[in-house]
Amino acid sequence: MSLRGRLVGAITLVLVGALLAGSVLTYLHAQRKVEIEMAAAMEVARNTVQRRMEELTRSFRPQIHLEETVTIFDGDRHVQATLVDRDGGVVAQSRVPPPENRVPDWFLAAVAPSFETERIDVPSIPMPVGAILLVPDPRSEVDEVWADVQITLTVLASFFIASFGFVSVIISRSLKPIGALAEAYRRIGAGDYSTRLPQTGSPELAGLCQGYNEMAERLGDMAGKNRQLAEQLVRLQDEERAELARDLHDEVGPFLFAVDVDSAAIAVIVKETGGGPRGGDIAAKAASIKAAASHARLHVRGILGQLRPGVLGSLGLAAAVREIVDFHRSRRPDVAFALDVPEASYGEVLDGVILAVIREALSNAIKHAEPRKIEVSIVPMGQEAAVVVVDDGRGFDPKDRPTGYGLIGMRERVAALGGMLAIERNPAGRGTAVNAIVPLSGNNRSALAEAPVGGKET
Ligand SMILES: Nc1ncnc2c1ncn2[C@@H]1O[C@H](COP(=O)(O)OP(=O)(O)OP(=O)(O)O)[C@@H](O)[C@H]1O
Numbered sequence: 001m002s003l004r005g006r007l008v009g010a011i012t013l014v015l016v017g018a019l020l021a022g023s024v025l026t027y028l029h030a031q032r033k034v035e036i037e038m039a040a041a042m043e044v045a046r047n048t049v050q051r052r053m054e055e056l057t058r059s060f061r062p063q064i065h066l067e068e069t070v071t072i073f074d075g076d077r078h079v080q081a082t083l084v085d086r087d088g089g090v091v092a093q094s095r096v097p098p099p100e101n102r103v104p105d106w107f108l109a110a111v112a113p114s115f116e117t118e119r120i121d122v123p124s125i126p127m128p129v130g131a132i133l134l135v136p137d138p139r140s141e142v143d144e145v146w147a148d149v150q151i152t153l154t155v156l157a158s159f160f161i162a163s164f165g166f167v168s169v170i171i172s173r174s175l176k177p178i179g180a181l182a183e184a185y186r187r188i189g190a191g192d193y194s195t196r197l198p199q200t201g202s203p204e205l206a207g208l209c210q211g212y213n214e215m216a217e218r219l220g221d222m223a224g225k226n227r228q229l230a231e232q233l234v235r236l237q238d239e240e241r242a243e244l245a246r247d248l249h250d251e252v253g254p255f256l257f258a259v260d261v262d263s264a265a266i267a268v269i270v271k272e273t274g275g276g277p278r279g280g281d282i283a284a285k286a287a288s289i290k291a292a293a294s295h296a297r298l299h300v301r302g303i304l305g306q307l308r309p310g311v312l313g314s315l316g317l318a319a320a321v322r323e324i325v326d327f328h329r330s331r332r333p334d335v336a337f338a339l340d341v342p343e344a345s346y347g348e349v350l351d352g353v354i355l356a357v358i359r360e361a362l363s364n365a366i367k368h369a370e371p372r373k374i375e376v377s378i379v380p381m382g383q384e385a386a387v388v389v390v391d392d393g394r395g396f397d398p399k400d401r402p403t404g405y406g407l408i409g410m411r412e413r414v415a416a417l418g419g420m421l422a423i424e425r426n427p428a429g430r431g432t433a434v435n436a437i438v439p440l441s442g443n444n445r446s447a448l449a450e451a452p453v454g455g456k457e458t
């Protein structure tokens with residue numbers, strides 16, 4: 001449950017508890033008040049009747065005296081007096097005024113459960129009347145109490161509603177910056193350090209926002225430096241590759257060429273001079289040296305093909321990707337390659353990272369997956385580009401096995417640019433999908449916008 005929900009819930013509980021306690025106290029007080037009032041009324045009535053009974057013996061007309069005793073109670077709101085004969089028949093009865101308001105029956109039953117009727121027997125004189133009954137009638141008293149209770153409960157409920165509304169508004173306002181803070185932290189987690197928070201609200205929250213802003217500032221700086229370092233690393237690697245390619249080409253290539261030419265020359269010499277008694281053997285050895293040299297030259301050319309795409313400068317990204325694919329295609333003609341790469345450059349560093357991802361993903365698919373088909377695509381998506389390499393090979397679960405350096409390197413390069421790398425099952429069936437999302441800088445985005453739609457090739 002949210003913090004706001006918890007606070008509002010706790011305050012609601014306290015207020016409801018106070019309302020309940022107030023209701024119970026009001027009820028107990030009302031019950032007690034009715035009890036006391038009714039007991040007092042009955043006491044007065046009893047005394048009055050007893051006094052009149054004492055006077056009865058001195059009365060000349062006892063029946064009239066008794067009927068007058070009953071009429072004394074006319075208008076009494078709490079007690080009704082009834083004169084009954086010896087058989088219980090009503091001879092005279094006082095009139096009780098009805099209560100002003102209509103009290104709900106449940107309240108009457110709750111507050112004034114039952115009061116006993118009191119019977120005062122007439123002394124045995126030669127008369128048909130037998131007793132005066134005093135019947136307590138709590139309705140008027142409860143009516144008064146009901147009005148009090150209504151006022152008390154209305155005041156309590158109004159207080160409850162006002163306090164609840166007031167506290168809810170204060171809590172909502174105070175906690176508002178926390179929502180923004182949570183969203184800002186979520187963005188930082190996703191690698192976006194640009195959010196800054198206004199330092200408003202309570203001093204504690206303003207302090208938190210200030211701390212967040214300073215942290216975001218520092219993280220942003222560090223991410224920028226990291227990016228610069230990653231770019232330098234990629235550039236250094238490219239330079240190293242270029243140097244290696246140059247060495248291979250300039251130092252090893254000419255010697256292999258020389259071996260090729262010299263072996264051909266030996267064959268010519270043997271042919272022209274006959275080569276002596278072992279001329280045949282010499283010619284055969286010269287031919288095998290020539291074959292080995294050709295093989296080595298072919299191999300060196302292949303390695304150069306692998307190394308050269310690292311040097312993107314003159315080639316461009318799309319051409320470099322094609323070179324890598326051609327390299328694998330020449331060795332694995334059984335594998336079908338599908339390419340969808342736009343003829344665009346996203347900047348030297350980004351191109352280098354994209355190429356490194358494609359190179360490693362392709363070489364993994366060829367090395368580990370035994371695929372029949374591999375698809376390579378670069379898809380521009382507004383502020384990002386998706387680099388996707390999908391094979392239909394045997395697949396693997398990256399969580400199950402320890403990763404080698406290839407996957408780690410891919411992840412690090414993409415992360416250094418603030419991107420994300422996902423390695424998943426091929427959504428179209430068997431195999432693996434390597435999915436890198438790399439953010440494009442402003443310059444790269446404009447280059448993309450101008451780029452022609454990349455040619456598809458299979
Ligand atoms: N496309 C794929 N299909 C099947 N298995 C794969 C695929 N890509 C990676 N793997 C598995 O993941 C492991 C780790 O790959 P990673 O590229 O990190 O290391 P590597 O290729 O074994 O060695 P290197 O450090 O030379 O790249 C591989 O050994 C392989 O078992």
Ligand SMILES: [Mg+2]
Pocket residue numbers: 360363364404405406407
């Ligand atoms: Mg690998």
